Amino acid sequence: MIRIDGVSHRIGxxxxxxxxxxxxxxxxxxxLIGPNGAGKSTLLRLIGRLEPxxxxxxxxxxHDIATTPTDRLATVMAILGQQTAIASRLRLAELVAFxxxxxxxxxxxxxxxxxxxxxxxxxxxxxxxxxxxxxxSGGQAQRAHxxxxxxxxxxxxxxxxxxxxxxxxxxRGLMRRLRLMVDEGRSVGMVVHEINYAxxxxxxxIAMKGGRVVAQGPADEVLTESLLSDLYDTPIHVGQHQGRxxxxxxx
Amino acid sequence: xDSGFAGAMTRPQTRLSRDALVLGAMALALAALSALWMFxxxxxxxxxxxxxxxxxxxxxxxxxxxxxxxxxxxxQTVAANRVLTPSIxxxxxxxxxLQTGLVVVLGSAGFTGLPPAGxxxxxxxxxxxxxGLLFGTLLLRGARDLPRMILTGVILGVLFRSISxxxxxxxxxxxxxxxxxxxFASFNRVDVTLLxxxxxxxxxxxxxxxxxxxxxxxxxLGRDPAVSLGLRHRATVLAVLALVAVLVSVSTALVGPVAxxxxxxxxxxxxxxxxxxxxxxLPAAGLSAAILLVGGQWLFERLxxxxxxxxxxxxxxxxxxxxYLLLRGRIR
Amino acid sequence: xxxxxxxxxxxxxxxxxxxxVGAAHIDLRAVFSDSQxxxxxxxxxxxxxxxxxxxxxxxxxxxxxxxxxxxxxFVGPDTSxxxxxxALGLLTITILWPASPLWLRMIxxxxxxxxxxxLFLAVIRRLPVREVxxxxxxxxxxxxxxxxxxxxxxxxxxxxxYVGTWLMSGEFSGVISGRYELLWVAAIAAALAWFSxxxxxxxxxxxxxxxxxxxxxxxVMRLGLAVVSVVTAMVVTTxxxxxxxxxxxxxxxxxxxxxxLRASLPVVALVGAALVLACDLxxxxxxxxxxxxxxxxxxxLGALLFLWLLHRRxxxx
Numbered sequence: 001m002i003r004i005d006g007v008s009h010r011i012g013x014x015x016x017x018x019x020x021x022x023x024x025x026x027x028x029x030x031x032l033i034g035p036n037g038a039g040k041s042t043l044l045r046l047i048g049r050l051e052p053x054x055x056x057x058x059x060x061x062x063h064d065i066a067t068t069p070t071d072r073l074a075t076v077m078a079i080l081g082q083q084t085a086i087a088s089r090l091r092l093a094e095l096v097a098f099x100x101x102x103x104x105x106x107x108x109x110x111x112x113x114x115x116x117x118x119x120x121x122x123x124x125x126x127x128x129x130x131x132x133x134x135x136x137s138g139g140q141a142q143r144a145h146x147x148x149x150x151x152x153x154x155x156x157x158x159x160x161x162x163x164x165x166x167x168x169x170x171x172r173g174l175m176r177r178l179r180l181m182v183d184e185g186r187s188v189g190m191v192v193h194e195i196n197y198a199x200x201x202x203x204x205x206i207a208m209k210g211g212r213v214v215a216q217g218p219a220d221e222v223l224t225e226s227l228l229s230d231l232y233d234t235p236i237h238v239g240q241h242q243g244r245x246x247x248x249x250x251x
Numbered sequence: 252x253d254s255g256f257a258g259a260m261t262r263p264q265t266r267l268s269r270d271a272l273v274l275g276a277m278a279l280a281l282a283a284l285s286a287l288w289m290f291x292x293x294x295x296x297x298x299x300x301x302x303x304x305x306x307x308x309x310x311x312x313x314x315x316x317x318x319x320x321x322x323x324x325x326x327q328t329v330a331a332n333r334v335l336t337p338s339i340x341x342x343x344x345x346x347x348x349l350q351t352g353l354v355v356v357l358g359s360a361g362f363t364g365l366p367p368a369g370x371x372x373x374x375x376x377x378x379x380x381x382x383g384l385l386f387g388t389l390l391l392r393g394a395r396d397l398p399r400m401i402l403t404g405v406i407l408g409v410l411f412r413s414i415s416x417x418x419x420x421x422x423x424x425x426x427x428x429x430x431x432x433x434x435f436a437s438f439n440r441v442d443v444t445l446l447x448x449x450x451x452x453x454x455x456x457x458x459x460x461x462x463x464x465x466x467x468x469x470x471x472l473g474r475d476p477a478v479s480l481g482l483r484h485r486a487t488v489l490a491v492l493a494l495v496a497v498l499v500s501v502s503t504a505l506v507g508p509v510a511x512x513x514x515x516x517x518x519x520x521x522x523x524x525x526x527x528x529x530x531x532x533l534p535a536a537g538l539s540a541a542i543l544l545v546g547g548q549w550l551f552e553r554l555x556x557x558x559x560x561x562x563x564x565x566x567x568x569x570x571x572x573x574x575y576l577l578l579r580g581r582i583r
Numbered sequence: 584x585x586x587x588x589x590x591x592x593x594x595x596x597x598x599x600x601x602x603x604v605g606a607a608h609i610d611l612r613a614v615f616s617d618s619q620x621x622x623x624x625x626x627x628x629x630x631x632x633x634x635x636x637x638x639x640x641x642x643x644x645x646x647x648x649x650x651x652x653x654x655x656x657f658v659g660p661d662t663s664x665x666x667x668x669x670a671l672g673l674l675t676i677t678i679l680w681p682a683s684p685l686w687l688r689m690i691x692x693x694x695x696x697x698x699x700x701x702l703f704l705a706v707i708r709r710l711p712v713r714e715v716x717x718x719x720x721x722x723x724x725x726x727x728x729x730x731x732x733x734x735x736x737x738x739x740x741x742x743x744x745y746v747g748t749w750l751m752s753g754e755f756s757g758v759i760s761g762r763y764e765l766l767w768v769a770a771i772a773a774a775l776a777w778f779s780x781x782x783x784x785x786x787x788x789x790x791x792x793x794x795x796x797x798x799x800x801x802x803v804m805r806l807g808l809a810v811v812s813v814v815t816a817m818v819v820t821t822x823x824x825x826x827x828x829x830x831x832x833x834x835x836x837x838x839x840x841x842x843x844l845r846a847s848l849p850v851v852a853l854v855g856a857a858l859v860l861a862c863d864l865x866x867x868x869x870x871x872x873x874x875x876x877x878x879x880x881x882x883x884l885g886a887l888l889f890l891w892l893l894h895r896r897x898x899x900x
Contacts, residue, residue: 048478048479049478050474050475050478050479069483070478070481070482070483070484071481071482071483072481073481074479074480074481075481078479079475079479080479081475081476081479083475086331086471086472086473086476088468088471088472088527089521089527090527094526094527095472098468098469098472098476098480099480101465101469101480101481101482102480102481105465106465106466106468107465148476149479152479152480334717334720339720339723399893399894401720402657402719402893403890403893403894405719405720405723406886406889406890406893407886407890409826409827409882409886410882410883410886410887410890412882413879413882413883413886414883416879416882417875417879417880417882417883420870420873420875420876420879421869421870421875510727511724511727560735560738563731563734563735563738564731564735566727566728566730566731567728567731567732567735570724570725570727570728570731571728573724574706574721574724574725574728577706577710577717577721577724578706578709578710
């Protein structure tokens with residue numbers, strides 16, 4: 001479980017998060033949703049110690065992120081921020097192989113190689129393994145980054161808008177794979193922009209707005225018409241499709 | 252060089268051996284150039300003296316080359332950017348300012364009277380502390396805003412140079428001459444008395460960089476991925492900056508500031524090697540720098556008889572090469 | 584207070600200060616009765632003061648123009664290869680025709696400056712990634728490359744002394760009557776820009792907007808290029824390159840007044856004049872009776888100003 005207690009955050013003088021306390025349950029796929037500027041990414045980056053914690057306390061599977069050594073945390077959680085270009089000229093396989101670094105610290109063994117090969121296979125990257133990152137499409141690079149996080153093989157995976165750049169088929173493939181990993185006992189927290197991916201795949205939803213958590217709970221309890229219409233300040237209908245909520249925002 | 256990430260490759264062996272082959276060829280070329288440098292036109296008389304003279308200069312050139320090449324690669328890694336060199340960001344200007352400051356405080360007599368080794372080592376220590384403080388803050392805070400970080404470095408360089416010039420102006424002419432001699436690069440005026448110390452410091456820095464090299468590979472991914480992989484980002488950045496400061500101190504103390512030389516060398520290393528692994532890149536940068544410097548100095552001093560112009564040619568060629576890289580889109 | 588009158592007054596005050604400071608003591612109230620003082624004033628002090636003010640004003644305006652041409656706030660005429668180009672032109676004409684008349688040297692410097700600035704623009708247009716930081720860095724490196732060519736030729740032909748006065752820290756101590764009048768050409772060129780201020784403002788908005796508004800970008804670019812080159816060439820020829828004015832002043836003014844060039848160009852000119860006057864004055868006062876070149880003072884002051892600009896908390900979050 002990830003526990004967040006009384007976390008506030010500001011960048012310069014601008015307050016981003018106001019006294020947030022919430023939890024991401026163990027063994028579930030948790031989606032963070034909300035309008036632009038709600039503070040979802042900041043919260044995720046704070047959990048993943050990509051930003052220094054200013055106020056409050058966060059524990060990941062019992063490890064306080066403020067006191068646990070960062071290399072220990074890297075074996076407990078993997079976080080993928082919204083990626084920026086990488087300066088080194090790397091092949092896809094080399095990038096994914098870095099996911100094993102927390103485990104071998106520079107001396108990969110056969111087990112590490114197997115995990116990397118698996119991750120490449122899982123994201124259909126094996127044919128591209130020897131291409132350079134700057135020679136593949138944005139979506140392919142994105143999949144390589146996700147594969148790297150998967151190869152890190154941690155109890156928790158935190159993903160900031162991982163569906164960016166992915167086409168429908170690959171987005172769905174990613175969600176299916178995450179679902180599978182959760183069903184096998186891992187836990188996932190992700191910022192989701194397109195709300196129907198949350199509706200279709202998430203177990204648990206945390207809805208944020210203006211730096212506060214406005215709702216949290218099982219997906220079908222949070223994704224209701226009144227709540228979503230308030231959240232996004234626009235009229236939204238929620239239907240049903242194959243037993244899951246389907247959010248309609250056309251017209 | 253076994254600690255790599257070639258593990259997932261299906262052809263790790265061929266790639267590794269190709270890079271190793273190129274490195275080997277470079278080492279051979281350097282050895283051949285060094286032999287040429289040492290023994291060309293060696294007359295019968297006074298061999299020992301001439302060999303000693305040439306040997307000292309050769310060692311100095313190689314130490315400078317290794318220092319410049321490695322410091323540039325290290326700095327580019329820490330800044331996650333291929334455009335930057337310690338010199339563009341004002342590292343060597345800071346060192347020159349330090350030296351000028353010393354002249355102002357001690358007077359030219361005091362400055363030249365200091366024991367060279369002690370002076371060099373203490374300057375290096377101050378330089379390391381200052382660079383860590385200044386550029387550490389800049390890099391760690393500036394991660395969000397790269398353009399601003401780079402511009403700040405560039406402007407700091409101008410500021411340091413101007414303050415050095417300013418201090419130079421308020422000195423008397425004798426002291427000004429001392430200041431001027433440390434503010435311009437010259438591969439002829441190598442300070443051989445510093446050589447043992449500079450060599451030892453360089454060797455130590457090389458060993459440390461080698462030990463750090465797997466971590467450098469992770470650092471080069473950029474801050475977020477590196478933190479995510481559990482690298483102690485802050486500590487590593489500061490350690491690398493300290494190494495850069497030490498290496499820049501070595502090269503600046505020996506020959507003065509060299510503007511774009513590091514850029515060519517780092518560009519060559521990245522261009523020649525087919526990997527982003529520092530265990531390969533660092534030796535490649537050091538070797539190509541040494542080949543260029545020893546070869547260039549041989550060409551200009553022995554063949555053209557115009558030793559003074561090597562630094563200008565280096566600047567010119569380095570700048571052109573940089574623009575070429577820029578236009579080819581190899582720099583982001 | 585409205586900026587223009589206030590600035591005008593401070594420039595006047597600085598000019599008065601500049602007139603009274605110098606190796607020879609002059610009482611401004613007594614010049615009409617003291618012919619010696621009158622001579623110093625007319626032959627040395629006044630030319631110097633006017634030269635400083637003209638240089639500051641013209642270089643600042645040139646800075647605004649080059650920033651509009653490359654659409655980047657972090658370049659100036661001293662970091663776009665322009666000054667080195669002018670020096671290269673001067674060097675060439677000095678070697679080819681040592682006794683060449685002034686007007687020819689002026690033309691050579693201007694033409695060469697135009698060529699290298701055009702080269703800079705061409706390089707920038709080809710940058711594959713339009714990133715803000717690459718533009719100033721490309722300019723710095725291009726300046727370095729051109730500078731090394733100038734140094735090399737200067738060395739080979741024993742003309743390093745000239746190169747030093749053109750490119751290293753410009754100073755006004757050598758200015759006397761009859762040796763600064765070229766700067767008026769720079770001032771006139773800068774004034775010409777004001778008549779096209781709107782065009783440059785639109786150019787700064789981008790090719791698409793400019794074309795959409797029916798502006799011929801090529802013509803405006805050529806005009807801007809000519810003004811920047813002529814201003815820089817004149818300054819390099821007479822007093823040597825003054826760094827940073829063209830970079831800092833436009834940024835300072837744009838922060839306060841925005842980019843409506845028709846309104847801001849006169850302010851830019853006055854602020855530039857005031858800044859260089861102040862630096863020249865400071866350089867003359869610090870180690871009296873010796874002098875520190877205004878360019879060097881600007882290197883320090885300008886760098887600090889620029890760092891402050893860069894690290895001020897931005898207005899938005």
